[in-house]
Amino acid sequence: MPLNPKIKFAENVLDKLKVEQKTTRLGFGEGLVIAGEEDKNIVALCADLTESTQIHLFKNKFPERFIEIGVAEQNMAAVASGLAASGKIPFIASYGMFSPGRNWEQLRTTVAYNERKVVIGMMHSGISVGPDGGTHQAIEDMAITRVIPKVVVVNPCDYHEAKKATIAAAKHPLPVFLRFHREKTPMVTAAESNFEIGKAEILFTPKEENKIDVAIIACGPLVHNALLAANELENEGMNLYVLNNHTIKPLDEKTIVEVARKAGAVVTVEEHQVLGGMGSAVAEALAQNYPVPMEFIGVRDQFGQSGEPNELLEHYGMGVSHIKEAVKKVIKRKA
Amino acid sequence: MAHLHDEKIEFLEETANQIRQDIIEMLYEAKSGHSAGPLGMADVFTAFYFHILNHDPKNPGWPDRDRLVLSNGHICPVLYAAMARAGYFPVEELKTLRKLGSRLQGHPHRPWLPGLETSSGPLGSGLSQAAGMAYAALMDKKKYNIYCLMSDAEQQTGNIWEAAMWAGKHKLNNLTAVMDRNNIQIDGFTEDIMPLEPLREKYEAFNWHVIDVDGHNFEEIVGAVEEAKAIYEKPVLILAHTIPGKGIDFMEFDYRWHGIPPGIGDVKDSPPKAEQVKVALAQLRTLGGKIKSEHQ
Numbered sequence: 001m002p003l004n005p006k007i008k009f010a011e012n013v014l015d016k017l018k019v020e021q022k023t024t025r026l027g028f029g030e031g032l033v034i035a036g037e038e039d040k041n042i043v044a045l046c047a048d049l050t051e052s053t054q055i056h057l058f059k060n061k062f063p064e065r066f067i068e069i070g071v072a073e074q075n076m077a078a079v080a081s082g083l084a085a086s087g088k089i090p091f092i093a094s095y096g097m098f099s100p101g102r103n104w105e106q107l108r109t110t111v112a113y114n115e116r117k118v119v120i121g122m123m124h125s126g127i128s129v130g131p132d133g134g135t136h137q138a139i140e141d142m143a144i145t146r147v148i149p150k151v152v153v154v155n156p157c158d159y160h161e162a163k164k165a166t167i168a169a170a171k172h173p174l175p176v177f178l179r180f181h182r183e184k185t186p187m188v189t190a191a192e193s194n195f196e197i198g199k200a201e202i203l204f205t206p207k208e209e210n211k212i213d214v215a216i217i218a219c220g221p222l223v224h225n226a227l228l229a230a231n232e233l234e235n236e237g238m239n240l241y242v243l244n245n246h247t248i249k250p251l252d253e254k255t256i257v258e259v260a261r262k263a264g265a266v267v268t269v270e271e272h273q274v275l276g277g278m279g280s281a282v283a284e285a286l287a288q289n290y291p292v293p294m295e296f297i298g299v300r301d302q303f304g305q306s307g308e309p310n311e312l313l314e315h316y317g318m319g320v321s322h323i324k325e326a327v328k329k330v331i332k333r334k335a
Numbered sequence: 336m337a338h339l340h341d342e343k344i345e346f347l348e349e350t351a352n353q354i355r356q357d358i359i360e361m362l363y364e365a366k367s368g369h370s371a372g373p374l375g376m377a378d379v380f381t382a383f384y385f386h387i388l389n390h391d392p393k394n395p396g397w398p399d400r401d402r403l404v405l406s407n408g409h410i411c412p413v414l415y416a417a418m419a420r421a422g423y424f425p426v427e428e429l430k431t432l433r434k435l436g437s438r439l440q441g442h443p444h445r446p447w448l449p450g451l452e453t454s455s456g457p458l459g460s461g462l463s464q465a466a467g468m469a470y471a472a473l474m475d476k477k478k479y480n481i482y483c484l485m486s487d488a489e490q491q492t493g494n495i496w497e498a499a500m501w502a503g504k505h506k507l508n509n510l511t512a513v514m515d516r517n518n519i520q521i522d523g524f525t526e527d528i529m530p531l532e533p534l535r536e537k538y539e540a541f542n543w544h545v546i547d548v549d550g551h552n553f554e555e556i557v558g559a560v561e562e563a564k565a566i567y568e569k570p571v572l573i574l575a576h577t578i579p580g581k582g583i584d585f586m587e588f589d590y591r592w593h594g595i596p597p598g599i600g601d602v603k604d605s606p607p608k609a610e611q612v613k614v615a616l617a618q619l620r621t622l623g624g625k626i627k628s629e630h631q
Contacts, residue, residue, distance in 0.1 A: 043474075067470070075497035078460040081402075082467020087475070090467075106494070108462050114454040115446045225548065 002234050004205045007194075010158070010187035013224075024221065025123050027162025027209040028180050029054025032091055032121075033061050034163070035170035043083060045069055047076050052182075053093035053123045056265060066224040073099045073194055077106035077118070084116035087168060093121035096138030096179065100145055111175050114147045119169045120145075124182045125155075126220065126271035127299060127334060128309035131299045137304035143276025145177040146249045152197060153248040155179040155270070155278070157223035158188045161246060164195035172197060181271070184311045185221035187242070200252040202259065204230045204242030207315075214327050215241035215259040218269035219248065220280045222297075224268045228328050229323035238327070248278045254286045260292050267295045269323055271313070274298040293333035295326040337558035343386070347553045350420060351381040352434075355582045356619050357429055362596035362610045365433035368441065371579035371592045372486065373413035375517045375550070380417040380554040383482065387408035389554070392422035395450040396502055402468055402478050404452045406461020407486035407515070408442035409594075414451075415439050425449040432554070459492030461485055462512060466502040469510035483512040488520035491529045496541070502570045503542030510570040511563040512543075517579040519590035538572045550575030580621070583615045 003009055008216050012018035036058055045067045054180045059066035067083075069076040073094055080090035092099060099120060100107050111118045120146075121131045125138045146153045156162040162180055170174035176197075194201065204227060206212045209335030213233075218226035223244050230242045241259045245252065260266050266286065278298040286292060299316050313319055337346075358373045369465040381510045383403055405414050419426045424438070431437035438448040442456030452468075455461050465483035474477060486566075489495060504511055506543045514534070521530050537614065544566045556575065563571035579593065580586025585605040592602070597611040607616045618624070 064474075069501060072497035072501065073462065074494040075463045076362075078463030078469035078494065078498070079470070079501065081453070081460075082464035082469075083471045084467075085464065086468050086471030087404075088471050105457050105465075109454060109457050110464055111462050113444070183432055 001026070002204055002207070003229055004202050007201060007203055008190045009129035013188055014188070016186070016228065019186040021038045021186055022312040023182070023184050023250070024156055024159055025052070025182070026155065027159040028093070028121050028166050028178065029057040031049040031163035031166025031179035032058045036062050036065065039089060039170060041087060042089045044069060044092065045074050045076050045080055045090055045098050045288040047071055047094045047098065049094055049123070052123060052267070054225045055093045064304035069094060070227050073103040074106050077103040078110045080118045081114060081116045085169035087134070090117070091119045091121060093123060095136060095262070096122035096125040096141040097136055100141060100177070101138060104144055104229050108148050112141070112151050115150070116175070117173065118175050120177045122177060122179045125179045126181050127304040127312045128271060128314060129182050130309040131306045132299050134303040139273050139299050139304060140276070141179060142248050142270070142272050142278060143280070146281060150174055151249065152176040153179070154197060154246055155220040155248060155332060156246055156334055157220060158185060160187065160189045160191055160193065161195055165246070166196070168195065168197050179220065180202050181221055188224050188227065193332055198247045198250045198252055198253045199255065200247070201244040202241060203227060204240060206241060208239050209313040211239055212263045213238045213240060213331055214265045214267060215263035216241060216267045216269060216323065216327065217243045217245045217256065217259070217282055219245050219279050220271050222271050223270045225318065225320050226323060229320045232320070235326060240327070245282070248281055249283050251285055253289065256282055256285055260286050261290050265334050267292045267297060267323065267326045269297040269318070271318060272298050274300055287327065293330050297323055297326055336371055336567065337554055339554050339557060339562050344553050347381050347385060350385055350624065351377045352582070352619055354381060354413065354416040354420060356616055357420070357426070358412045359597055359615045359619070361412050361416065361432045362431045364600045366596060367433060368412060368596050369409045369594050370596055370621055371519060371586055371589070372407070372410035372515065372517065373507070374580045374583060375577040375581045375585065376410055376413050376484070376515050377581065378512060378551045378553065379484070379515070379577070382416040382553055384421040386557060387560050389479065392418070392450065395423060396444070399477065399479050402481045404461050404465040404468070404481065404483045405455055406483055407445060407458060407489055408455030410486070410515070411443045424448070428480035450628050458486070459494035462495055462498035462502070464575050465506055465510055465512070466498050467503070469507040470505060472509055473507065479509070481510050483510065485512060485514055487514055487516045487518065487525055488530055490514070490531050490534065499538065499541045499543065504566055507570045510566050512567065512570070512573050512574050513571060513573045515577055516574050517577045519579045521594050523590055527561050534574060542569055544569040544571045545574060546571065547574045547576065550577035551581060581611060583618055585614065587597045
């Protein structure tokens, strides 16, 4: 049984053509409305990107709790800190390039260091922003956020998970960075799937427990590519785990070490720079607890460029075939 | 201008003088930190903590308190000294400034010290936070006021003008900013490093009401805050013209004393380092030679 029977999946999850697609940012927008219904202290701030961040859904429902900041992300972060100091639960949203790209210091000092609970929606992250090109492709955001003490960083894998992560972020005591993407991406999970911040989910389980070849650890919409790769590799006779490691911080070290111990080799998959991203976080955990050979799928120390999203993912080495190659390579390195 | 009784003014002057002595002693003990700014703002902080603020040092989390947000965190010695003298924490604790494990961090760290409204140090974001607090208070129809104390040099950051524009848009009438217009910054005089003037016209163009005051005149400081409360349609900026290093002759107007403590190094035209603390304290205790000793 390849897909973990304990997990509720989207319909046709392994059928690239039939699987339903929606944006993760829509999950954020809808999740924020639900969170806003549950807690009247939630306010939403935006920096002139109301519709593309999907925060307009909240604005339409709660106009008196929506705050337009204009193109001023540093002000947005610090104003949010001041609102949080006064009993509000601010959600701020912009593109990852601008927030935390431009306002990192305000987020560090006035939010995290100052222990003010703010939720930061980082939209249009990753290279799949596409034609806008390298200026708008945030592929460093997980690295620069996860190094900040006392924060949470989550990269949901699909629309449903994005919605659940947004609702969960509202209730979490720490500042939460939520990472979303521009394009529609395949549904992996279902409305009723479990989601818990800090708890990685084993999506794909090995056929034979006693001869496991590799564990693929992925986050964000590339979890879907990881599943497709795993399915093909299983058909070629391999035994694999696929972990949906949506929470980059706090890392679910227990589950990661457990699958690494059983598999003896790990491939990480993320739409982000390999330097400092989710794979780095996994490597840090394994190096200290249970070192195994690792391969990393992600952008390799370069900037992106214009192109169609899938074209770019292939060009920068994050396609299904690249994951399969990385798996074969890491297995050869097993002692 | 507000009228303060002579006894009140005398009390405020004595308190400010005490706070200046505290600052000198703290900085000497810490062996690092900023001198000129804290000394120059001692009168403004005294006016706030001992007359203007509606606060309760024994109940720093009181929800309806006025908020004082310090944006230029590097002048925190004056904030700490004012808070200690007002009763937020024991005066003896001032000597822990900048020491390992101290609640009095080199730049303010809110979660560690009840009574601080924020953590600050990196310049330019206090006004945004104060504006956020003011906006929340208006949303919730709260009556308290928010005061943001900021420096002149931090007007060189972009974040300040983002905040000024946003506060003007929302007519945050419960927000009053007080700028320490002392004309100095680490590298020299502000107008040489990056000219700030005309500050009044700049803020007025951002839809603020602006009041100039002598930052060492209690009646003017208090009067400007009273005026600010009466302005309903705009946020208010009080341009407090201060003398950096105020109260100590060899520090006054000298930007070289911006970022160093007394007693650590020789500074041309100042007393030798071994004498600096003694000279400074003697000058404060005799009110600049007006009296023979503090006991007179």
